Amino acid sequence: MFDARTATRAATVFTALWLATPAPAQIDPVEIIDKVDRLLRGESSRALATMEVVTGNWERTLTMEAWSLGTDYFLVRLLRPKKEAGTATLKSENNIWNYLPKVDRTIKIPASMMGGSWMGSHFTNDDLVKQSRLAEDYDIDLSFDGRDASDVRVWDFKLTPKPDAAVVWGHVEYRVRQNDLMPVWAKFYDEAGSLARSMEFGGFREFDGRLLPSVIHMRPADEPDEHTTIRYEELDFDIDITERFFSLRNLKKHR
Amino acid sequence: MAATTSWIRVGWRNIGRNPRRTALTSGGLAVGYFAVVFMTGWTGGINEELIENATSLVGGQIEIHDGEYLPDRSLYDTIGGRDGVDVDALLAAVDSDPGVAASAPRVFAGGLVSSGESTSAVVLLGVDVARETRVSRFLKRLKDGRTPVQGASEFVLGAETARQLAVETGDEVVLVAPGADGSLANGLYTLAGVFETGLTELDNGLAVMPITDLQEFIVLPENRIHEIAVAALKPAEADATATRLEAMLVEFATGIDAAPWTELHPAVVDYVGLSESVHWIILAIVFTIAVFGVANTMLLATFERRREFAVMLALGAPPLAIAGAVVTEALAIGVVSLAAGALFTYPLMIWWHIAPPDLSWLYGSTTLAGVLITPSLRIAYDVSTWFSATAVLLLTTVLAALYPALRAAMISPADTLSGL
Numbered sequence: 001m002f003d004a005r006t007a008t009r010a011a012t013v014f015t016a017l018w019l020a021t022p023a024p025a026q027i028d029p030v031e032i033i034d035k036v037d038r039l040l041r042g043e044s045s046r047a048l049a050t051m052e053v054v055t056g057n058w059e060r061t062l063t064m065e066a067w068s069l070g071t072d073y074f075l076v077r078l079l080r081p082k083k084e085a086g087t088a089t090l091k092s093e094n095n096i097w098n099y100l101p102k103v104d105r106t107i108k109i110p111a112s113m114m115g116g117s118w119m120g121s122h123f124t125n126d127d128l129v130k131q132s133r134l135a136e137d138y139d140i141d142l143s144f145d146g147r148d149a150s151d152v153r154v155w156d157f158k159l160t161p162k163p164d165a166a167v168v169w170g171h172v173e174y175r176v177r178q179n180d181l182m183p184v185w186a187k188f189y190d191e192a193g194s195l196a197r198s199m200e201f202g203g204f205r206e207f208d209g210r211l212l213p214s215v216i217h218m219r220p221a222d223e224p225d226e227h228t229t230i231r232y233e234e235l236d237f238d239i240d241i242t243e244r245f246f247s248l249r250n251l252k253k254h255r
Numbered sequence: 256m257a258a259t260t261s262w263i264r265v266g267w268r269n270i271g272r273n274p275r276r277t278a279l280t281s282g283g284l285a286v287g288y289f290a291v292v293f294m295t296g297w298t299g300g301i302n303e304e305l306i307e308n309a310t311s312l313v314g315g316q317i318e319i320h321d322g323e324y325l326p327d328r329s330l331y332d333t334i335g336g337r338d339g340v341d342v343d344a345l346l347a348a349v350d351s352d353p354g355v356a357a358s359a360p361r362v363f364a365g366g367l368v369s370s371g372e373s374t375s376a377v378v379l380l381g382v383d384v385a386r387e388t389r390v391s392r393f394l395k396r397l398k399d400g401r402t403p404v405q406g407a408s409e410f411v412l413g414a415e416t417a418r419q420l421a422v423e424t425g426d427e428v429v430l431v432a433p434g435a436d437g438s439l440a441n442g443l444y445t446l447a448g449v450f451e452t453g454l455t456e457l458d459n460g461l462a463v464m465p466i467t468d469l470q471e472f473i474v475l476p477e478n479r480i481h482e483i484a485v486a487a488l489k490p491a492e493a494d495a496t497a498t499r500l501e502a503m504l505v506e507f508a509t510g511i512d513a514a515p516w517t518e519l520h521p522a523v524v525d526y527v528g529l530s531e532s533v534h535w536i537i538l539a540i541v542f543t544i545a546v547f548g549v550a551n552t553m554l555l556a557t558f559e560r561r562r563e564f565a566v567m568l569a570l571g572a573p574p575l576a577i578a579g580a581v582v583t584e585a586l587a588i589g590v591v592s593l594a595a596g597a598l599f600t601y602p603l604m605i606w607w608h609i610a611p612p613d614l615s616w617l618y619g620s621t622t623l624a625g626v627l628i629t630p631s632l633r634i635a636y637d638v639s640t641w642f643s644a645t646a647v648l649l650l651t652t653v654l655a656a657l658y659p660a661l662r663a664a665m666i667s668p669a670d671t672l673s674g675l
Contacts, residue, residue, distance in 0.1 A: 058437040100441040105429045107369035112376045120437045
């Protein structure tokens, strides 16, 4: 998700294993990014969120409930709009299925459509599938250590894909607040070095005792007027859930 | 004048002196003539098929879009922009143009077809079936089943996609597409039929349904269409017709673009231009070889008769008349060759034009510049090549006779008659 995967990862801000270690004198970029990464993901989680999608042609807001287990399992079900309630997406390892309640059918998304939009948003199916750890796919270097425009101490990191990593981005820039390790933004650049999309984090608040961004704002660089915003309303961590929950059968369950 | 005529008669009669040699030389020329007419006719036939398939298999000879539509093919770039147009009035206006044979509206969308475990990404094409079959051919002869009926949740699919999904006519499948309102359109549809064009891009990845059904499915108003495909009465006049249409359609909406096939398929235009220039190369090669054959024959013929020419010269015949007789003889061979060549060339051309022989034993269907070419020996009537081949054949014989004629005219009577 941090290539395509950062987006997903951020989108699945579910569990945070928050290690509140005091900042060492000598900072380790890999360790910091790994912590942020784990913060935005989790062992298991349940979330209630709204997703607002604005394009040049239409705007819509979806309400959804989502569950995750590790990086391999993810289930999201639409609650609103009513017409589409029950529409659900299941990610199990590298596969994605969509359940369509209107026709009561489950369809597997073919590999050729992985780059396609997920539920009309600016996230792709790939964003859901590729949820590996940033530290595994990227070489991470500290590029800035100082204060941002609002006088908050931040670190900027530059993430360059490792030679054998299957990522779609040329490089990624990532800003993290120093005092609480909250992500501020991530910018994704294509192979040619042009900005492809940017993701901003905000609405920092405590969920289940952990400080997390509750708003993720995704903006494609080529369509400045378009964006997808995810707002988390509820977020629970380390819930009682097993792999059996992420079954095609459960995908179909109407709510 | 009478003298000139008699020299021509001498030349003409001389071809009967050695009938076997004349027959062999004329036979060679006749086959050469056939080769040129046949090769140009065949490449012309391939060109005709190329243009036809590029412009009537699915595409039209003219395609009308919103100026923004190509190359991105956005769902929202409909003719007339967001407001759409009065489609019926627009079609009526297009049909009223004297260069237009038929027109058909189209809507495109990207989607998925899913059956059981298999899902394929497809282009969903919405068509007015009655109008479409007057413009394009791919729905005319289905491999299986029939064309979809409006309002019955039916569609047809390319043969390769149907094979990959393991679906047959009558099966129910799920179609999914992003709607114009951002929703995820999905529905159950029955496969009414399967089409097969031989062109992979179409057989693999195209699903077709009635235009209003597709518009309803993807939540696109009925007055919004992406394309009008136009069949021109004469493909060669498509450019002029497109220009006329574009000027006329301004009154419906701004930014409408009418593109002729020459603009949509520049590779086809280039290919046809190239193969036409190859005609001249074939012509030149065949007749260059013929020049040497005829020259050889005429040299022999004049050498054999050098004593005869010497006597004629000694008796006061003008050297120019001798040369004229030799050239006439060669020309006579040309005329005989032409007659012989025409005797079997034209019946064959007419036969193959009417009933092209199947060449699938020789090669399979292939694509040229992205356009399907079927393995048949299709012959185009290329009348201008027939005339030029005739002229070049006669010119060849005259050219080939020039040197032998010169030799004959320059014979020294005294030396030759004394046996030197």
